[in-house]
Amino acid sequence: MNSTIRKFFFLLFLAAAVFAAGTAPVNAQQANITDVIVTNSEENVIVYLSLGNCFTPEMEEAVFAGITTTFIFTIELYRHRSIWFDKKISSVTIRHSMKYDNIKRTLFVSYSHRGVRGEPEQFTDFTKAQRAMTDLNGVPVAELADLDRGRRYYVRIRAELDKVPLPMDIKNTMLFSSLWYFETDWVRQDFVY
């Protein structure tokens, strides 16, 4: 076999390997973060935001099938530096999980902030439960004491859907399929303290 054919097969193999290694979830969707407000309380920098375009009909169906859906919000606060990398002041991860109890016909939304899980809230109305999942209202990101007056800061926010937990016996068979998934772009909000 001449070298051209050998090269062709090598490239084919390489392409296939790269394709196999880089398999991405099939049902990625374009969720977005809106209504970002960065303000302060007496002691903290607090953030308000809303996540849009995140619930698809398939997800709703999955929620009512009892699959727990979790959104992970990552909020990072940086101090701007002109001649060096910006300094990360703090990073907060908030998890909003939704679980439907079909016998009670109730949606349970639970919140976890900095690893601390709060008491789940009950909803009989799906719209309200959705809002509870997508809205962050006055999340403290950092203490004001950590900020210097007159300096430029910015908040970087990203939201993603956590890996869908499946029953164990299903998980074994789902080697080659991937459920829906989304991840927003980083949203940046600048401010001067």
Place this chain on the structure above:
Amino acid sequence: MKMESTSQDPKERARRRRERVIIVVTILVFVTLTLLESRLIGTETPLSFSGEVLIFGLININLILIILLIFLIIRNLVKLIFERRRGILGSKLRTKLVAAFVSLSLIPTVVLFLISIQFLSYSIDNWFNVKIGRALDSSLEIGQNYYQAYSESAIHAAKELSREITERKLYERDAADRLNELLEQYQEIFNIETVEIVLDNRQEQFFLPHPAHPDLHPQKLAAHMVDDVYHGRELSSIQATGGGELITGIVPIYINFELQDVIGVAMAGHFIAGDLAEKLSHISKTSEEYRQFNLLKSPIKSSFIVTLFIVTLLIIFSATWFGLYLAKGITVPIQDLAEATNEISGGNLDYHIDVLADDEIGVLVDSFNRMTEDLKKSSDELKKANIHLDERRHYMETVLRNVSAGVISLDRNGVITTINRAAETMLGIKTSKVLNKPFETVLKPEHKSMVSEFLTELRQSGGDFLEKQAQLMLQDKVLTVLISTTILRDDSNNYMGMVVVFEDISQLQKAERIAAWREVARRIAHEIKNPLTPVKLSAERLQKKYGNKMEGKERDVFRECTGAIVNQVDILKNLVDEFSKFARLPLSNPVPNDMNEVIEEPFLLFQDAHKNIDFVFTRQPGLPVVMVDAEQIRRVIVNLLDNAVSAVASEDGRKKIEVATMVSPDGKRVRVEVSDNGVGIEPKDRMKLFEPYFSTKKSGMGLGLTIVSSIVNDHNGMVGIKDNHPRGTTVYFDIPGTEDWNHEQIHTDRR
């Protein structure tokens, strides 16, 4: 010498071995990783991030391995196709074997794959059987109704309580005791486990758990619930507490019904025991899983199909690879054998195949090697025998070539197969022009009739041998040859051709004739000359004594008669002198001479004597020195010129005689040619010209050319006669030159 089989070079072999190792290792790693993955995924404990990364990595490595395997096998197949197209030995058999293996594995695997898919689809569909779904839905509905009924009951109790509080204004600060009483009453009436009242204007909490469930705690309302209630909505909530679940009805308490002013919250709770709650939860969970399975039906099915597909591919590829491997094991030795056969048929008997297998193929290769060795031995012996035969043949050819007799052999078809050098020279032919041609096509017409007569005579004689003397007229000479023909027959007496041997006896015959004629001449001279003198003397004496005594007519007659006797005796004496000269030719005394100088003197004499004839003497300068008796050679020239003068033509008024000297074609002899433009000589007379007493002239004894021939022969030369162009005759003679002398030496020597 031992030669390695060259079907595959060592690099190619090493590469193929490496490929096989890669394939085996790939399969092993794939199997190991798959087992590891299933073990990791199968664990009940949730995986850590690193665990997930590990699984992801393993899956991807597995995918890469599968692709590598596919790549290697497809590459082998493509190579096989290319080899087949190029017509490389063994590729066809290998293709057939691989095709057989692939077919044998492909058909059952594909059938099994299709059946498995069908079976899988049926099984998965069966999981979501309508009946099961309906039963599950019914169970769920019962559970839902149960919760619904309790919720409604709790709300109803809470509403009644709220209404009573509003109507009886139990929210006022001094009505605490009555409110507690009311709670107790309602707990009994509605058979509820908890009653709780929250009023805006009171700090204290009105919570009454059922005495049977003292561990029940007051309800914590979520902000959105409080908001809803204060907006006048009635709610229910279910909370896990006290080893069971508490279904609470939550309703607003108004200050009065008209204003709809909410001043507090009334809550009534039904407790569901733990075991019942657990059963309901189990129903819920089962239903959930069923729904989840239903939801994931398609991905699960795809997942199974992909897994099956990969397994099928693995089986097919493994079978293909095994086919390739097995085919190689069979075809490589066959290929080696085929190549070896080619080499051996091409004459390379040193070829040796390395035995790579210990099976029947190995035995075959071993036998082949032994056969080759035997063949080589036989071939070597044959070669030796051939060399010996060749040497003998060469010797025979050398003998034949150097035999003085001319030898020509013909095969059974009359094709000339052998001509030796003597035959070539004798007959003046070239081997290359007549060899391998039928003898009839190369014979001249005058010779054809002679050969035909000869063959007829041979046939008529009935024998296999015939010897006959014949005269052959060639281009410029006539040969007297003794032809001996022998028929060749093989051991079975089959005719194989004939051998014709020519022996040139011209010189011998000529010498014999001259010797005979000399003897005749000597005797004639001896016998006739002696009586001639007394006859002449007697006639002269008669004339002297009686001539004057007679008178008249008698005296005239007498004188005439005696004169005639004397004249005739003189003529007879001349004749006898000629004979005598011929008979007593002196022995030649050869000395170095320049032929041009020797010829010069007689030529000038003739030129002076015959003014009416054009004499031309063409001298070639630088002739080799010849060892000749100058007197005898002059006599030769005189005789030749004398003949030429007699023969020269006079019809057209231009008589011409040319004398030319030249070097013979072989460069070793000097040739002298004397040409006239006379009428020429008939071919039939040419043979006799050199015999005594043959002459074409009216006068002459016919001894001139005989003497010429005799003298030239004495000088080891050769006389010939040929036609002169455009007319006349050329007589020539060749005398061998000598390299021991040069012209200057001759002149010095003479001085």
